[in-house]
Amino acid sequence: MDFIGVTGYRGWEWKGSLAIQMLEAGPEIIESLPQGETRIPRQNLHSEVLALLRAAIMENQFKPKERLNERLLCERFGISRTPLREAFKVLASEGLLTLLPNRGAVVTSLSIKDFEATLAVMAHLETMIGEQAAINSDAQTIATIRAWHHQMFAHFLRREMAPYFELNQKIHLSLAAATGNGVLVSLYTSLNTRILRYRYQANLQPERWQAAVEEHEDILSALILRDGSRLGILLRQHLLNKGAAIKAGLEGADQPV
Template identity: 50%
Template sequence: MPDTPIPQASNVTSLAERRLLHETVVDQLRDLIVQGELAPETKLNERVLAERLGTSRTPLREAIKFLASEGLVELLPNRGAVVAPLKPEKMQEVFVVLGALEALAGELACRNASEADIADIRALHYHMLAHHARGELAPYFRYNQQIHQRIIDCAGNATLAQSWRAMNAHVKRARYLANLSGERWDKAVKEHEDMIDALTRRDGAKLQALLRDHLANKLVMVMEALGGRPK
């Protein structure tokens, strides 16, 4: 018999641990969208999707509403929902906001990150360099994302992190469009180099500027790719 826990009447958040079907459906559906398995503008047929995810329409519809709030799906009254289109204008908007969020995160991270945090990020950076050297795109992207994620985390602002995560989901959808040519790729890596440098020196202003530029460059690449697509 374990010790009887003291009844914490008010602090409800501490016991929100159990996994709910609704949440797994949200995660699965978000993955399908972000990974591009459900392409932009795909109609979400409730019956089909529910069967695919092994659930009924009710939790699926709740998940769709949740993702609609994140902007990953669009609700069409009486006509269901579609995967949010990948419009160039939308991308432009997202990158601008994301730039501001990452800049803020960079500044906060320079103040709040521990030395261990920075060492971790640096390690991720070297992993990324290795994959860049070998021209391995997928692992490169993975480490790239992890670095950005870690910088956000080091900012120590959960609200910022959540907002960033939602915005970043949109960008992830477009990442495979970026078509990293050798020159562009090298440039992006160089920017990362500078970012790690600024973070190590805890130069918040510099890191902020670098992140903004980095995002702006990413946007250019995505825009070229999107603009080239016949729509």
């Protein structure tokens, strides 16, 4: 038990809400194992290792079709196979892993068809997010998103990819959260996680980055004007453009998307 562990928290429900975790706690939740009084609420090994594996798959630390060896992962995390296998089952139900009976777990490899199917569903969810967020978001949320937008723009100007990307994710998740529809947030996050993996390995063109920033300008203005139908259309198109760019960026590579 050298990497994760630390138990001892009460009154903490877990509903499997990956989305809320991502919103409330950034990746820093993993590194900081606080020693003092104020500890971050922790759950159990299963959900900790679940979050770690989910992040690792998303960040492409495990490649598609790669087989995950239970023993090695147990050693890496310093846990036994029981919580690891529990996490495997959940990741399989989320579509990130594929379980081969008696032959272990492999990272799910999206076919082009799967990728497009996911994109098509997400396009509808984006439309819904746009329509609902424009209606339901409060002034505070809009102000926050506006601030993030400007920070993100500054990172774009300095060509700082990682922090740009992080703010970008925050903005899209906040828009989903602004709908006030928890089910929507949860589905959106889950689908987003699946396709985000491929974003990491796609070679995106500089032009696409420029275009994305411009699209974000329009998105922000539609949000401020609370023009729901326009926001929905813009978010939908933004997603479809991103999807097309990822597909193009994977052409020629040996990835199976």
